[in-house]
Amino acid sequence: MTNLFRFLPSVDAALNWIDKKEIFAGVPRTLLREQINIFFDVCREEIINGIIDDEKKLNLEALAPRMICHLKASTRPHFRRVLNATGVVLHTNLGRSLLSESASRAVYEACSRYSNLEFDLSKGERGSRYSHVEKILCDITGAESALVVNNNAAAVMIVLDTLASGKEVVVSRGQLVEIGGSFRIPDVMEKSGAVLHEVGATNRTHLYDYQRAVNENTALLMKVHTSNFRVIGFTKEVSGGELRKLGLEYGLPVYEDLGSGNLTNFDGLGLLREPTVQEIIAEGVDIVSFSGDKVLGGPQAGIIVGRKEYLDRIKKNPMNRALRIDKMTLAALEATLRLYLDPRAAEKHIPTLRMIKETPASLQERAKDLLIILKKVLGDSVELSTLDGVSRVGGGAFPEQDLSTTLVCVKPLNSIHVDDLRDRLLSVDSPLVGRIEDGLFCLDPRTLAECEYKVVANSIKQALRL
Structure with missing residues (x-):
């Protein structure tokens, strides 16, 4: 030895x-x-x-x-590409929205070259980084002013800190949500210095509940869109327009946190209708905040739009510097928003919108194409089949609502169990995440690009150690 x-x-x-x-x-x-x-x-x-x-x-x-x-x-790098075959479009653990090609190019340009991040080219002097996206956000949403911070949690925090620190904020009891990472509206309100005044019942809140709660210490009327859960049955909630009228009566601003806010509608997909940012602004709500990397399909960001008088105050909050976005986020967000100027271009080029709106017929054809490639690469080592299934939007949007899809199912024919296959696929060169249904490892083509099919096949081949 x-x-x-x-x-x-x-x-x-x-x-x-x-x-x-x-x-x-x-x-x-x-x-x-x-x-x-x-x-x-x-x-x-x-x-x-x-x-x-x-x-x-x-x-x-x-x-x-x-x-x-x-x-x-x-x-190999610890942070790397993963193949998403789960069918969850906005998969929180897998990076949420994919950027469009134009947004990806904009990020590359922002990172590899000097830019006019805070330089006004028309005046030759220092400018504001927010000017790159403020006008386009106002044009799309109909708001008077806009601000972008690093995520929607930060947006909620800075709005409450600016407009209601030390004062009461009236919120419906049924809207005191908790989202991922134990982010709770009551907790963030406490951290902001605002005082929670909850009204109504879990399932029903009336306008008179808000009215009774207003007192000399009230600073803000707030709505929180319950995008990550649904209350069904005997329910009642107050619209933004109704709150706006009450706010005008008492001289109070109305703020709505839309969470996974969207700039387009998804009619015809069998999903319950979610309000668009444009609709909320049109109702007269004074301040609206929402995410950039969920249904909107852009980078991680917290977008705040609304009336100029309130946005100006929020922009002056010292907290804004700590929460501001960087040049990469700005570049990606501007490129994404530019696509929304042409709704057809947005649906075609923003991956999130394209995946959500893909038709069952198209997915059935793509499942057949994926199956052919898997058969060619894996041969007789697996049993392949297709199965009617469902996808999800994810990211807290459209909870418990299904999108029809066709799954490609993989059953190993050697001694490896399907659970072992799932685990092995996490450690191959191109990690693959799918889901197990009825003892089969299932792949949803909705969240796979056609150029990834062969990579998927090779990942499974590597996991099977063929």
Whole structure:
């Protein structure tokens, strides 16, 4: 055993061998050195345990296949691409909205070149970063003014801090939602310094409930769109227009947090209708906030639109600097919003809208195409079939509402269990996330691009170790 240790190559020899093969060009040398050391430590353990018992197994050529596999797995970026075959379009854990090609190009330009981020080209002096998106947001929504912060939670926080710190905010009891990450309206209200005054019942709130709650310490009337759950049956809620009239009577602004706000409607898809930002502004609501990376289909951002008198106050809040968006977000958001100037272009080029609106007939055809490629790559190692199924919008939008789709189902024919296949697919070169139904691993083409079909097939092949 002692003699075998002498035949283990040096780290420098392994590094030189890798350099000649040009296998890991671009990987930091310090990272390669660290991982080679770890690999050789494993080899030493194998020598001690009698797994390696011959010096011929310790030359570089013999160790190379295992060493390369170890280095590939350990040196690839931790944050990387994942194949989403779940059918959940706005998958919170998988990055939510995909950017359009024009938005992706805009981000690249913003990152690789200097820009007029805070420079007014018409005046040759310092400008505002928000000017790049404020006008287009106002044009699309009909609002007087707009501001963008880093997410909608931040938008809620800065609105409440600006307009209601130390004062009461009247909210319906049925709208005190909790979203992902334990973000609760009562908690964020407390952090903002505002005082929650809840009214009504869980399922029914009337205009007179708000009216009775108004007192000398009331600063704001607030609506929270329950986009991540539904209350059905014996229900009642007050519209933004009704609250606006009450607000005018008492000199109070009305604020609606739309959460996963959208700029288009999805009529004809069998989904319950969600209000658009334009409709809420048209009702007369003074301030509206919503996300940029959900149904809108852009980057992570919290968008605030509404009356100029209130937006001006919010913009002056010192918290705005801490919550402001960077140049990449600005570039992606402007490019996304420009597509909304032509609704047809938006539906065609914004991936989120395109995926949500894809027809069952189209998905059936795409499922057949995916099945053909899987059959070609995987052969007789799996049993393939199609199944009628459902997709989801996700991201807190249209909760518990289904979109019809056609699933491609994979059943391994060797000894591997479908649960093991699912787990193995998370550690392959291109991780694949799907779902299990009726003992089958199912792929939903709604959230896969056609150019990804062969990658999907190769990921499954790798997981099956064919």
